[in-house]
Amino acid sequence: MKKVILSVLAVAALSLQSRAQETFPRNGVYDERSGLRAFTNATIYVDYQTKLENATLVIKDGKVAAVGTKVAVPQGALVVDMKGKTIYPGFVDPFSNYGLPAVARTGGGWNSPPQAESKKAGAFNWNQAIRPETHAVELFKVDDKAADELRKLGYGAVLTIHQDGIARGTGSLVSLADKRENQVVLLDRAAAALSLDKGSSTQEYPQSLMGSIALLRQTYLDAQWNAKNPDKEQNISLKAFTESNSLPQIFEVSNKLNAVRADKVGDEFGYQYIFKGTGDEYQMLPEIKATKAPFIVSLNFPDAYNVEDPYEARRLNLSDLKHWEMAPANPAMLAKEGVIIAFTASDMKDKSRFLPNLRKAVQYGLSEQEALKALTATPAKLIKGEKYVGSLREGMQANFVIASASLFDNSAVLLENYVQGESYKISETPNDYRGIYSLRIGSQPERKMIIGGSAEKPDVKIVATDTLKGTLLFSGDQLTLAFAPVKNGKESIRLSGWSTGKGFQGEGQNTDAQMVKWSAQLSEASTAQAKKAAAAKAAEKVEMGAMVYPFADFGRTAMPGSETVLIKNATVWTNEKEGKLENTDVLLKDGKIAQIGKNLSANGAKVIDGTGKHVTPGIIDEHSHIALDGVNEGTQSVTSEVRMADVVNHEQVNIYRQLAGGVTTSQLLHGSANPIGGQSAIIKLRWGQAPEKLMFQGADPFIKFALGENVKQSNRSPVYNIRFPQTRMGVEQVMIDAFQRAKEYEKSWTAYNKLSKSAQKKTAAPRRDLELDALVEILNDKRFITCHSYVQSEINMLMKVADQMGFRVNTFTHILEGYKVADKMKEHGAGASTFSDWWAYKVEVKDAIPYNAAIMHNVGVTTAINSDDAEMARRLNQEAAKTIKYGGVSEEDALKMVTLNPAKLLHIDDKVGSLKVGKDADVVLWNEHPLSIYARPEKTFVDGIAYFDLEQDKAMQDNQEKERLRLIQKMLAAKARGEKTQSAVVGRRGAQEVLHCEDVDNGAQETLYESEYHKN
Template sequence: MKKVFLSVLAVAALSLQSRAQETFPRNGVYDERSGLRAFTNATIFVDYQTKLENATLVIKDGKVVAVGTKVAVPQGAMVTDLKGKTVYPGFVDPYTSYGVPTPPTRSFSFNSPPQAESKKEGAFNWNQAIRPETNAVELFKVDTKAAEELRKLGFGAVLTIHQDGISRGGASLVTLANKKENQVILLDKAAGALSLDKGSSTQEYPSSIMGSIALLRQTYLDAQWNAKNQDKEQNISLKAFNELNRLPQIMEVSNKLNAVRADKVGDEFGYQYIFKGQGDEYQMLPQIKATNAAYILNVNFPDAYNVEDPYDARRVGIEEMKHWEMAPANPAMLVKEGVAIAFTTADLKDKSKFLPNLRKATSYGLPEQEALKALTFTPAKLLKAEKYVGSLREGMEANFVVASGNLFDPTTMLLENWVQGQGYKVSETPADFRGVYTLKVGSQPERRMLISGTPEKPELKVVAQDTLKGNLSLSGELLTMTFAPAKNGKESIRLTGWYTGKGFQGEAQLPDAQMVKWTALLSEADTQQAKRDTARSRSNEALNLGKLTFPFAAFGRTELPKAETVLIKNATVWTNEKEGKIQNADVLLKNGKIAQVGKNLSANGAKVIDGTGKHVTPGIIDEHSHIALDGVNEGTQAVTSEVRMADVVNHEQVNIYRQLAGGVTTSQLLHGSANPIGGQSAIIKLRWGQAPEKLMFEGADPFIKFALGENVKQSNRSPQYNVRFPQTRMGVEQVMVDAFQRAKEYQKALADYNKLSKSQKAKTPAPRRDLELDALSEILKDERFITCHSYVQSEINMLMKVADQMGFKVNTFTHILEGYKVADKMKARNIGASTFSDWWAYKMEVKDAIPYNAAIMHNVGVTTAINSDDAEMARRLNQEAAKTMKYGGVSEEDALKMVTLNPAKLLHLDDKVGSLKAGKDADVVIWNEHPLSIYARPEKTFVDGIAYFDVEQDKQLQLEQEKERLRLINKMLAAKARGERTQAAAPSRRGADQVLHCEDLGTGSEETYQESEYHQK
């Protein structure tokens, strides 16, 4: 059979099809043979759900002519008997860079000035990362070597994308045939390609994910405006962008969070993205499902970590360990939730791992039918190419794969891959000697011998206690083998022999050098049982997975805590209300609110906590924080009011949990201080385990970060950064004035347009919507509020005067270490202060800072808060507040208000949080000591009446986490013992434990640090 099949392949290689280059002249005689072929007696999957036995497939001119169980073989057709073989539709990879140039690596030099404007000449977009005019079809060249590599995996068609930039242009659907380019292109523009990575662009903007999101949003708006105002501006990029938006949109993202973030942009502008993910989608299943998107999944499952050294093992985060274990189950989990998936070879350095990893996904619960669907039908449907590829129906491309059996059986081999009616040999059918044999060596007792592995690489393996273990080598039908007859393994028997049709026979040399005859006869019953045992062991692998945690990080829980009715009895209660501090009082929490505060309270069904000797306070509020963010600064331009911190909230950052352990319940996440006008703030509640959108403080007023001083004029950067305006404190003032002047003109233009009648609007172009000016207009309308980073008296005075001049208000000066010099002016304008307790002398502009600053402002009547601006300090804000008692004699109740009620007032949230009053949110902390003591420690921290931190539960959580780590370590050690590949243990790069500061650029990743001039603390 083997020789017959090879001869068929040889004939197939000579077959030609007539899908010729009709418009090309030919040098030589014309060959117009149609390539009429019939493949008979095969198991054929017409599509992922239609399986035909003993069926026939007929192709002609590179197309499917007929397929079925009663198809007559056409006269003159070349017939190939595929008895015992299985035919599948050719696979479709919806995310490759096949045949297009590799984008250049983004260059960076510490000695080069930043690039503010695009260097691309012509009527293109202002930002180099927006390149929708790029068309893969114009760059595409057939790559026979790359095509062969993909064909060996079963692929017949791929989507090729020039993977560079945020808007990447048009992607083309091509086949993997070795033909001219114009013959293999099925769809010249099959999809538009997007990402949140600026790619090779050497322009500074954007330098962060939030900047990328803002740029994409603005591009959608500009494209809409340009389509209606081409008489005002001709823009090749925006015109191309509008054209691409009619196609399927594929968005590449680097993680599950970015998928959720990007989906919001798509929803905003009415586009449903197809996401090319990174395999961690299962970690946020509800949010991923809610995107309603299809996901293109890689099978780049991580290798186990080498954790033999206990110290190395400590370097690996539990989230990395769990991801190693659970990543192969990602496709199955998504399909179970009804999410459409397709598979890609992308991200695999070794593409030969594609099929083994795909099969691994099926052993982890992915139904084989769904796996086949994800290889064929779904990618074709997503690209609106169902009439070309993905199935084997009349008129479709003759793209199909011939396999030796069930595709998802690890022993199955791909034999041929036909692309556009042209056959390509993938591999030959090897002899398969696997099975259980009864081994008889001379007069010795019978033994069982199991040959397992794959047909190409057979091996001896133990599946039961009495099964022989040794070394085996097969060359054709010749076998050599050694095994130890005794358990000590000091002596061995060596065998050589050949295949007889029913087993093996030959000669063996015993440990005493005696030569004897031996036989090994195949036992059919035992062989079938061994196959069942192997299948069972593979299925059990997926059943032993750990549980998902919320969040998928250290200190994540398998179940989120729930709200209860809680009655805290006999505690010292710090109300921050007119009642002040009440001894031996009770607090009732019910339905997420403070129900009652008083003495001798009772409540049916309440969980009672004995507060004797304990103190109860409102949750701490941090007015100035940078935790839980994937990036702090978009510091590339002087004004970046278009960026939003809410776009980059990371709910998995462990500092959320750590700060709950310090009594913090609410944080304002501010943009950094890299520019005079920074980004829009996010105010969150520390609901550990909830997704980013559920961390947001509902109904909170919107804020924005401004900054003054050394950072914004870039005096802390190297000389080549002297090109961005402003470079002086005087320039900062002009940036502010100019920005608000533009915002006023923008407001007027919008107002004038809105006054027009419907008929007038039809004749008058609408003003271009500008996200940067939208935010500044909200400030002018008292709809958005300013928190301003500040230090020096002169600059504080400057901004107050600019605000008076331009008609806006400053809500809060943060840091404000010279606030004691201008407290009267702040009081007159009702401006609040959020300051440090005793920071000074860490740079020149704080040389006049004094630790009495907070007390002085407080005594003048300025609403004063103590903030952290630091992830570590935020865990001790109660102690920072206590310092105002030492420096300035502030009362203990007023000191506590500086981290509770006062920041609530600054954030306009004092009607909801900041004090213990009936009707307010149940954000409450139970302390073991006086809350302003250095010995004080929160025992429970409630947010909305839910105990998101409990010191006793924390002990249990840490114990469970260590047990889970040990389980995973043992599992990785077992994987290494089985011969699986491992990777070196290394610290996490997921960002869950990163600490960012006001001056940090980018996201805090390794790449960003290399590009940053400084990483300051």
Template sequence: MKKRFLTIAACLALGVAGNVVAQETFPRNGVYDERPGLVALTNATIHTDYKTTVSNATLLIRNGQVEAVGTKVKVPAGAVVVDAKGKHIYPGLVDMYSDYGLPEVKIEKRGWGSPPQMESEKKGAYNWNQAIRPETNASELFTVNGKEAEELRKLGFGAVLAVHEDGIARGTAALVTLADKRENEVVIMDKAAAALSFDKGSSKQDYPNSPMGAVALLRQTYLDAQWNAQNPGKEQNISLEAFNNTNKYPQIFEAENKLYVLRADKVGDEFGKQYIIKGAGDEYQMLKEVKATNAPLILTVSYPNAYNVEDPFDARRVSMQDMKHWEMAPANAAMLQKAGVTFAFTAADLKDKKDFFPNVRKAIQYGLPEEEALKALTATPAKLLYAEDKVGTLKAGALANFLITTDNLFAEDNIILENWVQGNRYKVSEAPTDYRGVYTLKVGRQPAKKLLISGTASKPELQVIGADTVKGKVAFNGNLVTLSFNKDKKSNEAIRLSGWLSGKDLQGEGQLPDASAVKWNAVFSEAMTQQAKNDAAKAAKTVDVGQMIYPFVAYGQTELPKQETVLIKNATVWTNEKEGILENADVLLKNGKIAKVGKGLSESGAKVIDGTGKHVTAGIIDEHSHIAIEAWNEATQSVTSEVRMADVVTSEDINIYRQLAGGVTASQLLHGSANPIGGQSAIIKLRWGKSPDELLIEGADPYIKFALGENVKQSNRSNATIRFPQSRMGVEQVYVDAFTRAKEYDQAWKSYNSLSKAKKAKTSAPRRDLELETLAQILNGERFITCHSYVQSEINMMMKVADQMGFKVNTFTHILEGYKVADKMRERNIGAGTFSDWWAYKMEVKDAIPYNAGIMNQVGIVTAINSDDAEMARRLNQEAAKSVKYTGMSEEEALKMVTLNPAKLLHLDNRMGSIKAGKDADVVLWNNHPLSVYAKAEKTFVDGIAYFDIKRDEQMRTEMEKERMRLTQKMLSAKANGARTQAAVSKRESKRASEDHCVEAEYNAEEQYLAN
């Protein structure tokens, strides 16, 4: 039967390939073959789509398309008939994220000594930034690649979406088949989708050099494209015109990880675009947030290998996050499907494409229904690309893209025999003979035993069943067979047999453990039952997936702590209010607020904490921090006010948890100091385990980072001699120029907005410029400045420019020469964020003194002590205490410098910074005097939730060690069973020191971003 099937199918090669209907515009040097390519495959189990199966059915194809399918299809005269009895036929699979047929994207790595490229080098009327290239059409770059096509056909694919992965706006992708034909014949849809990312690709242009810069560039591109369309003739821009044209196609966004999924969706929401997002396989880790995007996903089935953890020291190098991801990654699809997320599968990201089907089967083993797996490979990609009438199905009119298999597509022992693409037959594999079954084995004069050959047809397994049941090895090679098994369970003495097939029986000669020769035979009695096959499959589906933790890193928890009503009794309460320090007082936390402060309080149902001998303070607020963000500087231009730190908040930074342990409850996440006008700040509460958006403080005033001094003129970069400014005088001119333009921009919009509706209809709106829009907010008192500063001369300059241009500086940060200009700052109501005793780390701080904070505070300036450093933020209470030592400041005033004063600088003192009824329940319970070096935070509450508890912390450490050991043992077992492994390499933790100490490292990071 097998030979007849393959022989007839082989005869089809010329008949089907002879279809020339699609080639009518091409002249041919020879005879035209006009045969219709009419084929009927009969008696098959046909899966017409992911949920419909028809038994004993016929598939009729003509001229590369499906003409009919079903049990009552009449086979027309002249059709080539193929009896496919016992075979399964499936729609050809569709991969909607592939680089098939496209040229390699070559990215030149810039050396440290290379000068920056400020402007685009692309000739023509294109966009100003080379990372914006929507004019690229993959169909124009596409060439049929026989070798790649064959590799993909072996995986079952009949069509792929060819995506040119270069740039942020990447142009259009083409839906193509994997037939070995001319390009014009295999391109089904030349513009099937638009492609985007946050990766600048091959562009060597400096901007953007950070993730938040990439977000800002894409955001501005949307606005520019809208303006360009509304104002034809004002600017010829091929790129923006193309960008507008691509918006009508499905939008596919490549995301680097789960956080990028959320970032991409936010940009899409802002401009009314629902992206299809190609993920990285970790979406399950933020399942609720990913589901909330409503974005269809393209899922990789590339899973991490187990780590080689045989050496205990190596095991310690692997993070908890990586260990758990290795265990849980195969469950990604199942968890998303259960949550109701739409997705398609892709073979992208696989180092070895042969892993595709084993990994899809692994997803099924981890809980994904087979029907959903088939849907993700056929119907879903077809639907998302509006190609349901062409691919992903076997309905009439669709392309004749289909697979012929020996069994269920996802069965362990299934073989893809043939892959038909556009009616062209491509042979993939031969069906292996199935020798599985029960035999009666007779070896020499030994008693007969039961021989069971199980496993899969391609990978059979052997058991010899008798008084002792032993496992062995069996291998078939054509008509030859070899077997080996131990004499009994206790013995290592092997019986080795070799022989040949005799009908269904086996026979031959062998050797016993004593080296004597022996004849043997195995008489076939019955085939392996379907029940036995099902039992084996069922056993394989038993998988331990582990537990989710929030966040998905060390010190994550299976359940986040909940808001409670808490009554702290008999503590020393540092109110930071007129009541001062209260002895033996009580604090009631209820509904996320401080409900009452006093003595003798009671509350029904409250959790009571004995605060005897302990101290209660408001949560520490770090006014100048760089934790929990993916990057600190968009270091390419002098003015980058369009970038937003909120776009790159990283909720899994372990420094959030560490700083909670130091009593910190809120932080302002600032842009770095690489430019005179940096990016917009993000102000967060340290809600450990929440998503990036949930960290942001609701209703907080918006801030922005400015900078003065050495960093902004790039005196620490030997190759940076191009970007203006190169001197301190130039820095002043940057401010004057930027705010002059911002005033003009603001006035243009105010004039436009003052027009009547009728006049607006006749007048073009000004172009929205995110950079100038942000500066206009400053002019209008809607956004507030935190300015990096050191020396007196520049501080004076900044204040004069602010006076001249009509804006205010909210805070000078660092300001180690603040004591020299304190009177001028007080006149302008400018606050200060400074260090307690940092100096001597560069020339700008040579005049720093430890009395700086105390002097500014005495003059009447709102003064805060901040960290600018992940380590220092864990002990800001101690940094505050230094002013008691140096200046004789009262303890209450010193504590305010890390609680109430930063709250005032951030305009949050109506909600935070003191223990007062009605304020947010951001409270710390200390075991000792809060300014003591011996003080430890026992509990840190944010919104009345104990995000840090020292006792729970001890318990978590024990639990983490147990979890690490469990995962280590599981990896060792995986390796012992033949699983591939990878080296245990620790990831370098990003510890943000001061922006000055790390400015060189910052630029190194920039170079790495550009290089990657």
């Protein structure tokens, strides 16, 4: 065996002869040998699906010259006998930063002044996060230390990307040979790179995920405009962006939701991205498959959590525990659904775990062929480098790796990696000493010694009256062994020896410090048995818990379905002219309210006894911030281009908790950090459905405006006093200016659209501006305003601005001084969505009174009670009931303030908000009077589906607790086996954020107004 290795090393010495670069002069003599050599008697994978036995591979000049079972060895070739070895194409990593400078992230502290404009000098893009003019090939430098680390994993080539910014420029396909840069670059511009992370940009915008998505969307539009109007503006960045769009588009995302979000942008502009994910794609498999995107998949599976401390273990979400168990199955689950996958080692800090995790992925269901394909052919094809790397066909780069056995055999090791025909030694073939031995130590009784584990990392057990673990270390044919012969004994027997071919012998020291001779005789039958046992263990079926929807606490193993439901003999609050009906039945069928009346019947219906119970429409929260990954893009005065629909997170548990409080519909609003904020999303709380399926279909679009302290950043650090506006007068001017620009923008498009087609070809089209598009929609009554407001002077101001500019304010939200201007609001046509009794939490609410809602209602203003708080939304029925105490509102009108009235404000009262035949079956069954503090929903239906059921909730919690305990026991067992663990506190995926109007996302969630309690 050693002789074969030495012959390979001898050939490796000759590999230094690589050809000179013809354009580079050299000092000294030339050595340009061809490196002709033939590897014979090998098992060769020409590609992932073509396996040849007893085959020959011939390489010359750093390329494959021939491969096959009948290849003649060329005259003069150095011959290397590969009997018993397997040759694979060199692996290709489609996502790395090899050879590129580290990304320097600077600035952005809490007290750092905001940077509104780019600091990059030159004719570049206005935003530093858009840097498509960056080309990896211009920054690349061979790094032999980093290359060696990758070569040891089997990699021969990588796509290297400067991973900085949203539009990151182009990446290069490079080999990992230790040569000059000009020789290792295979494709200088192999792919374009994108992300939603602004990277090293010190510019404030974007500050949020929705801002990043909006910036990317606007960049596509600007690049299109710039390409058609090169004489209007010279922009190096936009030109580079357009040029790179013809390349494969590799989009790095931080989670599966961002992949789905980014895919929508790609679809909008006609680009199919290749996503570099993080390993959680299986959690949204139908949506991931629907993107039709290939995925670059991480093999960085999470470690088990250290759950020995039960208090720390309770801090883990069930999803954290389940992800540890299920993550290794991610590649197999994707492949089974037909998703194209390629592997990357880029996320792995501990690169030694790459091959074990690859084999683990196979153990969890991925076929060996699919695994090899994901390492070689697929990544090469994705970046259009398949003529260079990914297989071993004539003319391709001589990139291949030599393994001691099948790559997926736990005992196999990588011996050598050839890159562009040059050999890089990885390791030697390990001697396999696993088996069962008869151990004799001096005159002591014979013991049984079992050497198990893997050939690379064997372990040992000594069996006598007790089974004892020992420490075992091999160095070639030499070994040392130590174990404590007595349970809990402190003294150890220490042995040193060598292999005899049929066992071991040597000398050692027993517990009495006496030198003794020892020997261990191998049992051949036992060796075979041990190997069979090891193989059987490797083939053990992986057991995993069930997938849940959503992948979060209170997720279900199966989604609830629509049923025909008949609720009998209940008190029914219709919110219609019929009022409150006693001893009445309600039939829900096909997602609609089918009948309301007495003595109803329906074949096949599920009958619920409603005696003593109450049925109401589902509660509607006009002002909410649940289910969002970020709430403010607070960097600019006007951010009407951002969309809350882009950042809806269906896994946030507050959806389920609010269903438990009877809420069925919520308007998800942008925060209050700027006068004109982002576009709203109206959702139905269909717990378990993906974000797109939460959207309230057919609902009018809304947008958030804001007045008062927040928009002028009164309570933020003084360094922020440079952003306009800083006064309430300035807020008015921002509004007027924005709508004046929108009017001029609309005129320019109107004029252009009136031109004939021939005239349009000769005339530059106006630049499309997403910010102004939204404002034009407001002017044309196609988008509607919900405005954060407190003080009467500002409420009056905005209504005057609206009258002046030709639009209407649909809803004033919070509106705590609404009682002062209710008559003017009614005249303007504005509604109100307010708190029941929150006051005194900041200066501008000092005049708030609990009679506010009742006064506005009595004047004739459509008035709703909202939450602006995830906890309050769970008891909006009680908040509505307070209007009975403060103002004497009737019970039915009080209930309408959280049902029909918010539906009217959101223009969805034709579908929800009351119980009427033909409306959506968004219905709540309460255990008693819905305005009572003792009331709680027993069932909450959305579209006739019981997304919350009190009885099922109890069973679900019991099952979840059992699942937690099962996973905790499994983790404890993993730790006992010696597997690495991570902290249950530091390592967890993180608690879900509860967001409010004033929260901003600046790399991490942080509170904008520290001095305020979180209501506004």
